Amino acid sequence: MYIRNNGHLIDCTVQLHCWPITDGKTVRDAVAALPADARKIVFGWLTKGPFATSDQQGPVMMSAPEVPVIAYHDSRDVTCLGLGVVARRLWRGEDAGAFSFEGNPAFEKPHVQLAALRDGVPEPELVNVPNQWDVAAIRGLCAALARPRNWDAMVDEAIERFPNLYIPRDQIIRNMRCLPYNRSVNDAIIEILKFLNDLSLARIKHGDGSREVNDWINTYVCGHRSRFSGQEVGDGNRDRFTFNDPETGADILCPNHGKVRLEVNYRIHYEWPMPAGRSRLKVLYIGEHL
Secondary structure, rough: EEEEOOOOOEEEEOHHHOOOOEEEEEEHHHOOOOOOHHHHHHHHHHHOOOOOOOOOOOOOOOOOOOEEEEEEEEEEEOOHHHEEEEEEEHEEEEEEEEEEEEOHHHHOOEEEEEEEEEOOOOOOEEEEEEEOOOHHHHHHHHHHOOOOOOOOOEEEHHHHHOEEEEHHHHHHHHHHHOOOOOOHHHHHOOOOOOHHHHHHHHHHHOOOOOOHHHHHHHHOOOOOOEEEEEOOOOOOOOOOOOOEEEOOOOOEEEOOEEEEEEOOEEEEEEEEOOOOOOOOOOOOEEOOOO
């Protein structure tokens, strides 16, 4: 299983119900022996999710802009299991961990080491996946990851979760405070910022014009249901798409934006392309459609 702080708290993988556990039994077999009430709850989770998803909709294990990864634990392929999902999220700079069932000493440890093969990397890489196996610890984690209920907390969460973005806290909060808080908008903005964090990381690691950056652009800008777009800039709208950068004091033109379409249309404006030597992608406006 895969623990995340993005909407749902504990996701499972689509294949978890058929995974062998002991004496020829699968997870489904073990759950079938539970009392009726518990069996109904667990089967509902195993068959309906929430599932660990890709950046597309649906229970897919490998998202389009990610570098292909095959992950192993003790020579067993865990690419499409929770451990493999966590490994990819950690590479992308996200905070993620796994939950393992009690009873197997190999997984009753705070970190589970994987060997991973990435496309284009000749040698296996070792990844230490944070792991929990005690239900009491998960209850404590649930309390610690209480979801934000105002814009200030949303911005603080984004700054903490996305180290490859520069988000000027006070400036963004000033834009948002005039708008009523909406949980659905909160989640949609966090998702857009996650995609931008992925873009920033791809550009930092692989450079402008790299396959990874181009894959991101093809998926999220040029795709059928694009989440981002640019804006033609002329004398009539240049000022509208120019934002102050509190870090340098300069004004930066940011016509590129992510889109959130709900009851009110929101936009997330960011600087692109990133100047040479820049270590974080700057997000200078989050608010209503301008």
